[in-house]
Amino acid sequence: MSLLKGQHSQQQEYEVERLFSNLNQVTLKREPGSLSSAIFLVAGTTIGVGILAIPAESVTQESGFLASSVACILCWIFMVTTGLLIAEVNVNTMCELGSGGVSLVSMAKRTLGVAGVQFSCWSYIFIHYALLIAYVARSSDILTNFLGIPLWESATLFSLVFGGICYFGSQRFIGAVNGVLVFGIIISFTSLVVAASGDLHLDALLKANFSAVPMSIPIIALSFVYQNVVPVLCTNLEGNLSKVRTAIVLGTAIPxxxxxxxxxxxxxxxxxxxxADKIADPLQQLLSTNGVVGVTxxxxxxxxxxxxxYIGFVLGLSDFLADFLKLPAGENKPLPYILTLIPPLVLALLDPEIFFKALDFAGTYGVLxxxxxxxxxxxxxxxYSSSSTSIKLQQLVPGGKVTLSLVMGAAGFIILSEILENFMHL
Known part of the structure; x- marks a missing residue:
């Protein structure tokens, strides 16, 4: 039995290698990405400014370090699991359709039907535009304070530079840029930790209020979002599920x-x-004790x-729009990037506050x-559908229907809890 299983696995690998060999010759026309670039892409996409808000009064202060650490690890496991599920379905879809660059559109259409496509598409677009608007608005504030130029110039400069990297850069160049940025994040983060750890009390880390954990899960889950770049990973790594798994696990382990x-x-x-009662925003404590250095x-x-x-979300949304618009796979067309870059830039300059409220809603419901x-x-x-492809790849997430039921049940439970919590406060 084990011999037959091994032969079947080898046949799967051969089919995938043959498919991507043909795709590289016919449709992809792009250089394959390296594993290190993929890891940096996942890590860079996951690490956002939300990390600074995690210890806020409304997120983890009430639950304490011990309980919130358990919540972070569980959210990480959950988000790694869903990312691996997306990778599994993505590569299967590429094998069945015989084309690269498959986004959530084709995946949902193949597996969930028309209704699933509509719901997935609009949820995807809403979350991505809301996050991109927030990124452009915040980055323009930082650049304006640093360079002393008007807000619209800062927002335009940021969008052009980072959007240009995504459009004109090769996979290796984008990976190198992400690597440099992640390295800079680690250095600046280390400086933050050193500045904030001057009055560290180890006994305070033992606090655990597990009853407060469910309220923090939506925001923690939002901090682990990277799944939008999984289809990009699958294409860049040529459907190599082993490399995709490594990129997802290691790339999210860093954040x-x-x-x-x-x-x-x-x-x-x-x-x-x-x-604790006086510190609604821990950053204020850091700023008050470190002044200009802390701000910088x-x-x-x-x-x-x-x-x-921003790079990760631009790549994810532009890839999604290219598939949505039925553009040829593997070719950098300007239209998806224009639709990705321009609306967030315009809306961030008009009235970003409206979209920050939408972002809170997206974190609670849309992401989960x-x-x-x-x-x-x-x-x-x-x-388990009888109409699925005959090329069955290895399952990246074990446990069968039990695991899938637990994933859907856990997400549904948190969403329902949030709805009931908000209803009770009306």
Whole structure:
């Protein structure tokens, strides 16, 4: 039996290698990406300015470091699982359609039907535009303060530079840029940790209020969003599921480590309940004790984190729009990038506050639906539907229907809890 299983696995690998060999000759016309570039892309997309808000009063302060660390690790496992499910369905879809550059549109159409496509598409577009608007608005504030130029010039400069990197840059160049930015993030983050750890109390890290954990999960989950670049990874790594798995696990493990360290440093510095009550925003404590140095470090970290996330979201949305518009796979057409870059730039300059409110809604409901329930539903259909492709690749997530049910059930439970919580506060 094991011999037959091994032969079947070898046949799967051969089919995938043959498919991507043909795609490279006919449709992709692009250089394959390296594993290190893929890891940096995932890490850079995941690390956003949201990391600075994790120890805020409304997120992890109430639950404490011990309980919030458990929540961060569980959210990481959950988001890694859904990313692997997306990769599994994506490569299967490329094998069945015989083309690269497959986004959520084709995946949802193949597995969930017309209704699934409509819901997935609009959720995807809403979340991405909301996040891109927030990134452009925040980066323009930082550049205006640093360069002393008008807000519209800062926003335009940021969009042109980072959008140009995505459009004109090769896979290797984008990977190198992401690597430099992630390295800068780690340096600035280390400086932040050193500045904030002067009054660290280890006994404060033992606080655990697990009853407060569910309220923090939507925001923590939003901090681990990277799934939008998984289709890009699958194409760049030529459907090599082993490399895709490594890129996802290692690429998200870097932000997890940063999240835990930052959460511990801030919450460990809040040694008494009286002090905790006064610190709604831990960054204010850091700024008040470090002055200009603290402001400079935070702005540097924020800008670098925004830059890496912006690159990932631009690549993900432009790839999605190219598939949505039925453009040829593997060719850099300007239209998807224009539709990706211009609306967030214009809307961020008009009235960003409206979209920050929308962003809160997206974090609570959109992310857990789009990157929680839908990946498990697509994998369920792909694995167990009689109409699915005859080329069955290895399953990246073990556990069969039990695991898929747990993923959908966990996301649904958090969404329902949030709805009930908001209803009770009306």
């Amino acid at each position: 997890l480590g940063l999240f835990l360290v930052w959460d511990g440093v801030i919450l460990g510095s809040i040694s008494t309940p009286e002090m 470090i935070i702005q540097a970290f924020s800008f670098l984190a925004i830059g890496t996330s 639906v789009l990157f929680g329930i839908i990946p498990a539903a697509m994998a369920w259909s792909d694995r």
